[in-house]
Amino acid sequence: MDIVIFAGCAMAVLVAWCVVALRITGRIPRVRLHRHRRPARPTPPAPQDQPAAVIDMRLSVEWASPRQVWPALTAENMLLAARLAGRMTPGEYRARMLELARRCEPRPTAGSE
Secondary structure (H helix, E strand, O other), rough: OOHHHHHHHHHHHHHHHHHHEEEEEEEOHHHOOOOOOOOOOOOOOOOOOOOOOOOOOOOHHHHHOOHHHHHHHHHHHHHHHHHHHHOOOOOHHHHHHHHHHHHHOOOOOOOOO
């Protein structure tokens, strides 16, 4: 009887070792359970009475100018740090970010146009 139990345990260990080895080498793909997901919410259609937003496709070198980008990023990081520290309300944060966006809008640099 002891031999039968030993043989059963040895077979279980051998099968487990083979499965792990084959999975590591990629010969046995991992089985993933497919859970039913809710379908994504449809995007609402754009209102017909308003014209579509115009996108400026003429991005130029001034958008990448470090003299214009880094000061804006530094100011934005300071605002975010103040908001996360609780020194600023969400409304104040939005207002200051809009002000920063207007103030830091990239302008053509000399010689780029």
